[in-house]
Amino acid sequence: MSDRATLGRPPALLWVPAALAVVFLAVPLLALVLATPWSSLLADLRSPDVLAALRLSAQTSLATVVACLVLGTPLAWVLARVDFPGRGLVRALVTVPLVLPPVVAGVALIAALGRSGLVGGPLDAATGLTLPFTTAAVVVAHTFVSLPFYVISVEGALRSAGEGFDEVAAGLGATRWYTFRRVTLPLALPGVVAGSVLAWARSLGEFGATVTFAGNYPGTTQTMPSRIYAVYLADPEAARTLAMILLLVSVGVLALLRNRWLTTGAAPRVGTGVVA
């Protein structure tokens, strides 16, 4: 850092707001830690309702990540590699859920997939299947809000991995699918992992779209955030313990992933080597 010192002291106009931002972000978490009735934490962890909500959150967030991998990776590839008319429009469309309030997303999902919805109506008439207020609906809602994070992250990684390697692979006799499998995807792996973590985190915290589209039924659609909100309405004190549990789980998983994956820099380009 000594070489940076030669540039002069950091201006107060920058470091004072920076310090304020840190305080602003840290104080609520600190308050939560201080206010948590730690003695009841273990007892709460053993309660069937909390366990059910935790299990459901784990299952639905993982299912969301899988859905993002299966649907989002091809979409990211198409956006990064295929020049088709309306690509800009599709990319804009993909980013809309990023700025959409989650409740609005829930209402939109009902309009589309509800029992009398655009798609849900015919589906109900044809098969008798209805989506809302099922565990599947939770995954649908989560995927709807998480997919954009995933696609944007992976598209960026695919772009920076460059088309140069695609051409090299094609020249060596590879089909596009073989190239995708053996070259493009491995090189974009850091982006895929980062996108998965983003999607997973978004899914774990998702509340608005879920309660609107899937409801808040313990055991089938009540995820941890919904559980926390339900408990909070009845007993604000008890909600702190649950909030603490969710905080610990998410921070723990992020900490585990961070060392291995999230510090990875930009994907390699043609002409530069990477030592694993």
Place this chain on the structure above:
Amino acid sequence: MSGLVADLDVPGRLRAAVRAEEGDVLVVVGPNGSGKTTLLRCLAGLLPGGPAEVAVAVGGRCWTSPLLLPRDRRVGYVVQGQALFPHLDARENVAFGLRARGVERRAARDRADAELERLGVGHLAERRPGELSGGQAQRVAIARALATDPELLLLDEPFAGLDVGVAATLRVELARHLATYGGTTVLVTHDAVDALALGTRMLVLEDGRVAQEGTPAEVAARPRTDHVARLVGLNLVPAGPAGLAAFRPSAVTLSPGAPTAPSGSARLRWRGRVEQVVPYGDGVRVSVRTSGDGPDALLADVTAAAVAELGLHPGVEVWASAKETAVTRYPAGAADDAAPTLRSGHGD
């Protein structure tokens, strides 16, 4: 013709007819932006363009009608900067093309090992590109291109970015490999040494057109473009209405005043200013920017004693002259007659 027959027309970038026999090493030279890499990409099928623009036939088989995808062409392309797959080790890089064509894993690896061994990097099979030096990576890249038994080998500046010593060694080895390679090679380079050491044919591109074609020795002896003249270290000046004159820098004499022409020995002479003075071999190479209707710049090789005696340093006015006996004169326009027009002479 069993080798390479190509008529290329990429609007605004390249318009050239390219011919080479099997076993030929066609060296392509030209200034930056003259279309060298475009030519290689065309042959590899990496530029969009229908058969109307690009006609390529290799080994008697047409690659452009119907248009073959890059992966269906039997081509080995070593792009500039190697572009080895960074996540695969050297062996997997070389085996990639075979695996992509459905060769079974075991066989592909054996072939890759043999190819790496041939290029002298067999012991590095398990290293990733990031753990290889520039010369080693280039050897792996060449092994990768050769592993699929291409009929057409494309090399884009294979020695660029390598240390001088490494490049020299690799050049010698490559010459040996190319001598045993049965297909046609097209090699793009910036270096006259590459052309003379490796080439059997030479093609000079300028502004996307073929400016000159011939054996490397012919082109080096009678360059038609300033670029090639500079590459081979010759002075090239216009002479007469449609002629060129080439002469070595060592044939140039510098003097402070206008040289008097002894009767019977005509001399070419120009007036100019010394631009640069650099050591060259056991003498000094002086670059003179000429004024008037001569060439832009002339090179003169003089002795260190002459530099001191004439006080040659940048800015000094001098006269440069060349003995007529040391000058090769030849017509300039032949390039246009020799360059085949697009889509004529196809299949001969």
